[in-house]
Amino acid sequence: xxxxxxxxxxxxxxxxxxxxxxxxxxxxxxxxxxxxxxxxxxxxxxxxxxxxxxxxxxxxxxxxxxxxxxxxxxxxxxxxxxxxxxxxxxxxxxxxxxxxxxxxxxxxxxxxxxxxxxxxxxxxxxxxxxxxxxxxxxxxxxxxxxxxxxxxxxxxxxxxxxxxxxxxxxxxxxxxxxxxxxxxxxxxxxxxxxxxxxxxxxxxxxxxxxxxxxxxxxxxxxxxxxxxxxxxxxxxxxxxxxxxxxxxxxxxxxxxxxxxxxxxxxxxxxxxxxxxxxxxxxxxxxxxxxxxxxxxxxxxxxxxxxxxxxxxxxxxxxxxxxxxxxxxxxxxxxxxxxxxxxxxxxxxxxxxxxxxxxxx
Numbered sequence: 001x002x003x004x005x006x007x008x009x010x011x012x013x014x015x016x017x018x019x020x021x022x023x024x025x026x027x028x029x030x031x032x033x034x035x036x037x038x039x040x041x042x043x044x045x046x047x048x049x050x051x052x053x054x055x056x057x058x059x060x061x062x063x064x065x066x067x068x069x070x071x072x073x074x075x076x077x078x079x080x081x082x083x084x085x086x087x088x089x090x091x092x093x094x095x096x097x098x099x100x101x102x103x104x105x106x107x108x109x110x111x112x113x114x115x116x117x118x119x120x121x122x123x124x125x126x127x128x129x130x131x132x133x134x135x136x137x138x139x140x141x142x143x144x145x146x147x148x149x150x151x152x153x154x155x156x157x158x159x160x161x162x163x164x165x166x167x168x169x170x171x172x173x174x175x176x177x178x179x180x181x182x183x184x185x186x187x188x189x190x191x192x193x194x195x196x197x198x199x200x201x202x203x204x205x206x207x208x209x210x211x212x213x214x215x216x217x218x219x220x221x222x223x224x225x226x227x228x229x230x231x232x233x234x235x236x237x238x239x240x241x242x243x244x245x246x247x248x249x250x251x252x253x254x255x256x257x258x259x260x261x262x263x264x265x266x267x268x269x270x271x272x273x274x275x276x277x278x279x280x281x282x283x284x285x286x287x288x289x290x291x292x293x294x295x296x297x298x299x300x301x302x303x304x305x306x307x308x309x310x311x312x313x314x315x316x317x318x319x320x321x322x323x324x325x326x327x328x329x330x331x332x333x334x335x336x337x338x339x340x341x342x343x344x345x346x347x348x349x350x351x352x353x354x355x356x357x358x359x360x
Contacts, residue, residue: 029069033062034091042108047084054082054102063089063098070095079103086110110186116198118179118307119231121265122171125305129194133187143191144171157199159206163221168286168300170268175224175302178202205308212315221301227310228302229289232261232271233325237309239333244317246325246335254296255323257289265303266291328354 041061045054051074058064073079079099085107089098114132116125126140143149147165150172154160164172177198184194206213206220213223226247234240250257264271266287267280284291286300322335324342328349336342349355 026069026072029064029066030073030095031065032092032094033065038090038092040088040090042086043089044086045082045084045102049084051082058089058098061089063091063093064095074099083107112184112187112189113181114184114194115181116177116179116305118305118310120179121270121304122174123268123270125177129191133184133189133194135189135191140191143195144173149192153195153199157203158210159203159220160199161219161221163219164301166300170287170301173199175228175304175306176202177305178205179305179307205311209311209315216315218314222298223311223314224302224306225298225300227306227314228304229257229259229261229299230313231304231306231310233259233327233333234310234313235327235331235333237313238318240310240313241316241318242320242322242335243325243333244313245320246322248317249321249323251296251298253323256291256294256296257298259289262287262289262299262303263291265299328352330354 039062041063043057043061043063045057052067052071055064055067055070058070059067064070073095080103082099082102083105085105087101087106088108089101093101112132114128116128120128122140122144126137129135129140130137150165153173154162154164160176164176173195177195178201180198180201182194182197182201184197209223213220226244229247230240230243233243247257247259260276261271263276263281263285266285267276269276281288281290282292284293287303288294289297289299320335321337323338324336325333326342326345326349327333334345334349336345346355
């Protein structure tokens with residue numbers, strides 16, 4: 001009997017030891033994989049991924065210690081509803097922490113914000129998209145050169161017409177993308193989606209002016225073209241409306257608009273990058289309103305992103321007799337009614353060292 005008791009006691013003891021060891025092992029497998037040197041991982045779980053596949057992925061990324069122990073934990077705690085998505089996990093998280101995050105759907109916030117600024121041109125837009133998203137500048141230009149895509153936009157939006165397909169226009173959507181701050185789901189957003197979002201906003205902004213544009217016998221293209229010039233020339237609402245009056249007065253008199261900003265755009269040099277050369281100013285280009293054969297003409301198309309105030313300046317200009325304006329090096333704008341007045345202002349600015357000098 002003593003031997004039997006001893007054998008049973010040993011067996012019981014072994015069972016207790018094995019049980020305790022198993023429990024200790026099990027609990028240890030639920031702990032973080034590494035708290036000393038914390039590593040982070042973005043884990044993406046696809047829709048329809050099975051629980052075992054999720055656990056294998058977590059184990060492969062060294063985020064959980066043991067797949068079997070994890071399956072036992074899930075079974076014992078009746079954990080369900082592990083959700084698809086991207087999760088930001090790290091090695092100091094326990095299995096419980098990880099499963100809580102995945103089952104709660106607490107996904108990584110990959111939303112990005114892009115601010116497009118008035119007065120900036122398509123070259124800047126392409127650079128900005130490349131900087132903020134996973135697209136390249138080449139992809140932006142490729143879409144702008146996609147004739148089928150541009151035609152689909154013309155068919156979709158009332159404010160886009162065949163005027164934007166003129167062979168002399170550098171970029172068909174220049175001036176038609178509304179400048180504002182936009183949010184997108186993540187950096188994988190396509191260039192097409194970005195353009196569509198901006199065009200939808202343009203649609204909203206222009207609809208309030210649709211009747212006024214039509215009643216003034218102007219095309220949207222003409223309004224946006226002049227507004228883009230005013231955007232770059234003006235400093236505030238008042239000066240923008242006065243500049244608009246100068247442009248209208250010059251067009252009526254069949255004079256060239258003589259706007260430096262159009263010359264910069266024509267030669268594809270950004271303002272502030274360098275001064276203009278005399279031969280650049282004097283060469284013909286459908287954008288260059290300082291060049292020959294541009295009397296009484298607007299540029300062939302817009303040259304920048306446009307704010308609401310510039311559109312309103314075109315539609316509601318000041319009633320003036322001004323034919324000239326000039327800005328000094330500090331940005332102050334001076335208006336005059338004739339060339340003699342204009343010449344005197346320029347001479348004064350030159351004496352004061354406030355005049356731009358153009359290279360020969």
